Amino acid sequence: MMALLIVIATLAVILALMVIVIYNSMVNFRNNRENAFADIDVQLHQRHDLVPQLVEVVRGYAKHESNTLQTITEARSSALKAGSIEEKIAAENNLSSALQGLKLTVENYPDLKANQNFMQLQEEISDIENKIAASRRFFNSATNEYNTYIQKFPANILAAKFSFHKEKSFDLLASRAAVSEAPKIQF
Numbered sequence: 001m002m003a004l005l006i007v008i009a010t011l012a013v014i015l016a017l018m019v020i021v022i023y024n025s026m027v028n029f030r031n032n033r034e035n036a037f038a039d040i041d042v043q044l045h046q047r048h049d050l051v052p053q054l055v056e057v058v059r060g061y062a063k064h065e066s067n068t069l070q071t072i073t074e075a076r077s078s079a080l081k082a083g084s085i086e087e088k089i090a091a092e093n094n095l096s097s098a099l100q101g102l103k104l105t106v107e108n109y110p111d112l113k114a115n116q117n118f119m120q121l122q123e124e125i126s127d128i129e130n131k132i133a134a135s136r137r138f139f140n141s142a143t144n145e146y147n148t149y150i151q152k153f154p155a156n157i158l159a160a161k162f163s164f165h166k167e168k169s170f171d172l173l174a175s176r177a178a179v180s181e182a183p184k185i186q187f
Contacts, residue, residue: 022155026164029146033167036139037085040170043132044079044092047125051076051099054121058102072098089170099125140169 055069075098079091147166150159159165 018154019158022158023162026146026150026155026159026162029142029149030164033139033142033146034085036135036142037088037170040132040135040139041088043128043135044088047095047128047132048076048080050121050125050128051095054102054118054125057118057121068098068101072102074098086168089168092170136170140171143167143169 051072055072058069072095075091075095079088079095082088082091149155150164150166
């Protein structure tokens with residue numbers, strides 16, 4: 001009888017330790033994902049700071065392109081107001097799409113492309129876009145690790161009980177669509 005109680009107590013302790021280890025691992029993966037997004041957020045704020053400067057330079061050259069510039073301004077505003085990671089991802093997709101439209105607009109203004117201020121801003125935005133892409137890869141990797149862990153047995157049982165759920169990656173669908181389409185050439 002005493003041996004049975006010892007075995008049961010030992011199994012209970014082992015089970016409790018497994019639950020603790022699995023729960024702490026899920027928290028660790030979730031926090032790594034959130035920390036990875038914080039890195040993206042820093043780059044996004046820098047991009048948001050550069051967009052108004054870029055818009056003003058373009059506005060000086062392309063007064064009749066107000067629709068494109070308004071779209072960018074609205075997309076930036078939405079991106080700044082986004083709260084959750086999912087909202088920020090959606091808003092940044094819209095901003096990236098709007099910036100793609102600006103790049104197409106700029107092609108119509110050779111003087112603008114040669115303007116020193118515009119070239120410097122374009123280089124800074126290009127640099128930030130590269131940093132965002134690198135941070136996004138790290139975030140997506142952390143998200144994948146988190147999602148994989150909470151879907152494996154026995155973590156999936158605890159994930160359901162403690163409200164850990166699958167999270168979205170930061171995929172720039174708008175940019176992907178723009179890249180996959182051939183450019184339209186008009187004469």
